[in-house]
Amino acid sequence: MTAKIKDLSSFAQNQEPDGEGLSIGIVVADWNPEVTGALLEGALTTLMDKGVDRDDIFVEHVPGSFELPQAASLMIKSTEPDAIICLGCIIQGETRHFEFIAQAVAKSSMELGINSNVPVIFGVLTTDTHEQAKERSGGKHGNKGDEAAVAAIRMARLRQDLLPFFDDFLMDDDDGIFFDDEDDWFPEDDE
Ligand code: RBF
Numbered sequence: 001m002t003a004k005i006k007d008l009s010s011f012a013q014n015q016e017p018d019g020e021g022l023s024i025g026i027v028v029a030d031w032n033p034e035v036t037g038a039l040l041e042g043a044l045t046t047l048m049d050k051g052v053d054r055d056d057i058f059v060e061h062v063p064g065s066f067e068l069p070q071a072a073s074l075m076i077k078s079t080e081p082d083a084i085i086c087l088g089c090i091i092q093g094e095t096r097h098f099e100f101i102a103q104a105v106a107k108s109s110m111e112l113g114i115n116s117n118v119p120v121i122f123g124v125l126t127t128d129t130h131e132q133a134k135e136r137s138g139g140k141h142g143n144k145g146d147e148a149a150v151a152a153i154r155m156a157r158l159r160q161d162l163l164p165f166f167d168d169f170l171m172d173d174d175d176g177i178f179f180d181d182e183d184d185w186f187p188e189d190d191e
Contacts, residue, residue: 017153019052024152025081026057027071029088031064038137039087039123042145050153065090065124066101069108076118082156085148088124089133102126119155123148
C-alpha cells in the first residue's frame with residue numbers, strides 16, 4: 001500500500017482551527033464603520049465558534065486604518081495576545097490617500113508581526129467602491145472578518161508550535177518576547 005503524502009498546506013487545510021485557550025487582540029478602525037463593524041462581528045463570531053473564550057478577546061477601536069499598526073503594537077505590549085487582527089476599510093474612490101494609507105498599514109502590520117513575533121493579521125479591505133466593501137463584509141463575497149479570525153488562530157498555533165525551539169533567542173527577561181538589539185539573534189558564546 002502506498003502511503004498518502006500530504007504537503008504542509010493540505011495538512012493545514014484538513015485541520016479544523018482550534019482556538020481553545022488562545023487570547024486574541026482585535027484593533028478595528030472606525031472609518032467606514034458599517035463595514036468595519038460587520039468585519040468585527042464576523043471575526044468575533046468565528047473566533048468564538050472555533051473555541052476562543054469571549055473573555056480572551058480584546059477589542060480596541062481607532063479613528064482610521066492609518067492608526068491600526070500603532071494600536072496593534074500597544075496592544076501587543078499591554079495584553080500579550082497570541083495573535084492580533086487589524087480590521088479596516090480603505091475605499092479608493094473616497095481618498096487620494098488610498099495608496100499611502102493602504103501601503104503604510106500593510107507594511108507596518110507585517111513589520112510589527114515579524115519584529116514582535118506575535119502574528120499580525122491584515123483584515124483591511126482595500127476596494128474601489130463602497131459596494132465592493134459591503135460585498136466582502138457579510139455580502140456575496142463572504143466576510144473577510146471570518147477569514148481573519150481563522151488566519152489568527154492558525155498563526156497563533158504555528159507560533160506556539162515553533163516558539164519553544166527558539167526560547168533562548170526570543171525570551172528576554174525585561175521585555176518578554178521583544179528583541180533589545182540585533183545581537184540577541186546571535187548570542188555570543190560564553191566561553
Ligand atoms: N481611514 C480609513 O480607514 N479608510 C479610508 O478610506 C480613509 N480615508 C481617508 C481620507 C482622507 C482624505 C483622510 C485625511 C483620512 C482618511 N482615513 C481613512 C483616516 C486615516 O486612516 C487616519 O485615521 C487619519 O488620517 C488620521 O491619522
